[in-house]
Amino acid sequence: MKLFCAFxxxxxxxxxxxxxxxxxxVSQGRWVQVDKIYDGxxxxxxxxxxxxxxxxxxxxxxxxxxxxxxxxxxxxxxxRQLIAGKxxxxxxxxxxxxxxQRTLAQIYLRDGTWVNGKLVELGMAHVYxxxxxxxxxxxxxxxxxxxxxxxxxIWKTKRFSVLNATQIKSAHLGQFxxxxxxxxxxxxxxxxxxxxxxNISIPRKYRRFFxxxxxxxxxxxxxxxxxxxxxxxxxxxxxxxxxxLENISP
Numbered sequence: 067m068k069l070f071c072a073f074x075x076x077x078x079x080x081x082x083x084x085x086x087x088x089x090x091x092v093s094q095g096r097w098v099q100v101d102k103i104y105d106g107x108x109x110x111x112x113x114x115x116x117x118x119x120x121x122x123x124x125x126x127x128x129x130x131x132x133x134x135x136x137x138x139x140x141x142x143x144x145x146r147q148l149i150a151g152k153x154x155x156x157x158x159x160x161x162x163x164x165x166x167q168r169t170l171a172q173i174y175l176r177d178g179t180w181v182n183g184k185l186v187e188l189g190m191a192h193v194y195x196x197x198x199x200x201x202x203x204x205x206x207x208x209x210x211x212x213x214x215x216x217x218x219x220i221w222k223t224k225r226f227s228v229l230n231a232t233q234i235k236s237a238h239l240g241q242f243x244x245x246x247x248x249x250x251x252x253x254x255x256x257x258x259x260x261x262x263x264x265n266i267s268i269p270r271k272y273r274r275f276f277x278x279x280x281x282x283x284x285x286x287x288x289x290x291x292x293x294x295x296x297x298x299x300x301x302x303x304x305x306x307x308x309x310x311l312e313n314i315s316p
Contacts, residue, residue, distance in 0.1 A: 098112070100150060100151060103142060103149070117156065119173060120182065121194065121206050123194035124138070127139060159200070160201075186209040192210060200309065230247060234263070244289060252283075
């Protein structure tokens with residue numbers, strides 16, 4: 067019993083470690099040594115594990131098949147300054163791996179600094195919801211709103227600045243964009259609506275994360291987040307979680 071108590075005290079003494087109130091905290095995270103930084107949201111551990119920072123996305127750096135995006139190098143440098151060569155803690159949500167078999171995690175330094183949140187706060191990343199991993203999404207979105215308001219980092223660039231729905235065109239296809247507009251016709255029991263000329267929809271497989279249709283009315287001003295795509299009905303954007311929709315009406 068004394069040995070167990072000593073072990074528990076040691077765990078509680080570790081900086082940056084959070085607890086859910088039960089012994090389940092033992093499996094909620096682990097420490098790793100950072101080896102190589104790939105870009106602003108991906109790195110490799112000393113043991114060869116590839117880690118993808120969960121809940122955020124940073125501008126791409128240049129690859130053999132595609133050019134780099136604006137501020138891609140700066141975002142990569144920001145992550146390097148925060149974690150290069152350090153021992154960091156991984157914290158997990160429901161799903162721990164993506165389709166590329168990368169480990170999905172929130173990253174914490176020994177002093178408690180939340181790396182994913184820091185990158186968003188600096189304007190080096192935008193929120194990218196990855197269902198069902200939404201535990202940190204609300205906190206990340208609050209940091210993004212502040213960064214957008216202050217036009218930090220990517221938010222002062224043409225590529226990532228908030229667009230009006232009337233500005234969306236075919237040149238934006240395939241891009242993740244933050245779009246502002248006025249709600250028009252509402253369809254599919256509230257799970258689809260028009261944003262000026264842009265169609266907004268919540269696909270069936272994501273509706274369970276909303277629990278009920280968004281409380282919107284014609285004329286509301288909203289901000290949506292997602293990838294611009296094309297269909298026979300025109301350009302559209304799909305919402306994956308409630309955090310992809312902000313009602314900014316007075």
